[in-house]
Amino acid sequence: AQSVTQLDSQVPVFEEAPVELRCNYSSSVSVYLFWYVQYPNQGLQLLLKYLSGSTLVKGINGFEAEFNKSQTSFHLRKPSVHISDTAEYFCAVSELFNDYKLSFGAGTTVTVRA
Amino acid sequence: GAGVSQSPSNKVTEKGKDVELRCDPISGHTALYWYRQSLGQGLEFLIYFQGNSAPDKSGLPSDRFSAERTGGSVSTLTIQRTQQEDSAVYLCASSTPGGGGRGVGDTQYFGPGTRLTVL
Numbered sequence: 001a002q003s004v005t006q007l008d009s010q011v012p013v014f015e016e017a018p019v020e021l022r023c024n025y026s027s028s029v030s031v032y033l034f035w036y037v038q039y040p041n042q043g044l045q046l047l048l049k050y051l052s053g054s055t056l057v058k059g060i061n062g063f064e065a066e067f068n069k070s071q072t073s074f075h076l077r078k079p080s081v082h083i084s085d086t087a088e089y090f091c092a093v094s095e096l097f098n099d100y101k102l103s104f105g106a107g108t109t110v111t112v113r114a
Numbered sequence: 115g116a117g118v119s120q121s122p123s124n125k126v127t128e129k130g131k132d133v134e135l136r137c138d139p140i141s142g143h144t145a146l147y148w149y150r151q152s153l154g155q156g157l158e159f160l161i162y163f164q165g166n167s168a169p170d171k172s173g174l175p176s177d178r179f180s181a182e183r184t185g186g187s188v189s190t191l192t193i194q195r196t197q198q199e200d201s202a203v204y205l206c207a208s209s210t211p212g213g214g215g216r217g218v219g220d221t222q223y224f225g226p227g228t229r230l231t232v233l
Contacts, residue, residue, distance in 0.1 A: 036224075043118070043205065043224035090157065100145065100209075101170065102222065104157035 002027040002093045006105035013081055014113055021076040021108045023091030030096040033074040035065055038088045038107075047089075050074065061085070086112045116140065118225035120206050126231045127196055135191040135228045139208030146189050147209075147222060148173075148181060152202035160204075163189060196232045203227040 007022040025031060032051050036044040048059025055067040065076045074091060091105040119138045127133050139146050148160040160173040163183045174180070178197075183189040193200055207222040 041226075043226045044207075045224070046221050049221065092157075098170070100147065100162050100220075101159050101173075102147075102149075102157075103159070106156045 002031060002095050002103045004091050004093050004103055004105035006089075006091050006108050008108050009106065010109050010111070012111045012113065015083055016080050018077065018079050019081050019085075019110060021089050021091075021110070023074045023076065023105060025072050025074065025091075025093045027072075027093065027095055032094045032096075032099055033065075033067060034092040034094075034102065035059065035063070035074070035076050036090045036092060036104075038090065040087070044090065047076070081110070081112050083112050083114065086110060118206055118208055118223055120204075120225040120228050122228060123226065124229045124231075126233065128233050129198060130195055132192065132194045133196055133230065135193075135204050135230070137189045137191070137206030137208075137225060139187065139189070139206070140210075140223055141187075143208035143210045143223075144186065145209045145220065145222075146183060147207040148189070148191050149205040149207065150175075150202045151205055151227065155202075157205075160191070193230075196230075198232050201230055201232045203229050 003026050005024045013019045034049045035047040037047050038044050047063050048057045050057045050067045058064045063078050067074050088107045088109050090107050092102040094102050121136045146163040151157045161181050162170045165186050166183050178194045181191045205227045207224045209220040209222045
């Protein structure tokens with residue numbers, strides 16, 4: 001079975017600074033990788049996903065992530081954050097033969113300060 | 115267009131009572147999923163529907179939990195004899211496959227959730 005580790009539970013960052021959220025996964029088969037964002041009192045929204053092809057994936061709101069198979073990582077980055085990026089971010093993985101079942105990391109809370 | 119909706123948004127119940135949580139998926143979405151988000155366990159998969167069938171119920175925590183889907187649309191998650199450890203946010207998601215079949219890595223669109231508190 002797959003599992004996901006988000007290495008940072010809380011990430012404080014100043015406005016216009018870059019941010020990186022780390023995600024590592026483990027699985028014995030090929031995986032698909034996702035980043036979701038959850039704004040306060042809202043549901044989860046997909047930021048981006050990796051299915052195949054180019055390992056650098058660009059998503060909404062200026063976010064991007066890079067799939068590194070050798071390091072089993074899928075870190076999320078944004079070069080310049082805004083106050084509105086304050087939210088909780090979840091990394092998720094699904095496996096090739098059960099791709100409907102998402103396994104989520106514990107989440108990273110990003111707090112952007114002016 | 116309308117997203118996934120869930121009702122009620124909040125539910126407070128007493129231990130031992132039964133509760134029903136409802137999910138209305140995005141129109142036309144054939145797949146539907148239930149997840150649970152709790153402080154101790156994070157986000158957990160509960161059950162997956164393809165049409166009205168549930169090929170994977172492996173995440174349901176106990177036989178007190180059941181779910182059904184009718185008409186390939188609305189789904190109800192029922193928890194019988196609720197316990198305090200059932201307190202959580204229950205999230206529903208839906209997706210549609212591309213190309214006429216169940217697609218690979220389909221995007222799951224999530225509803226706002228139902229916050230269940232068992233006293």
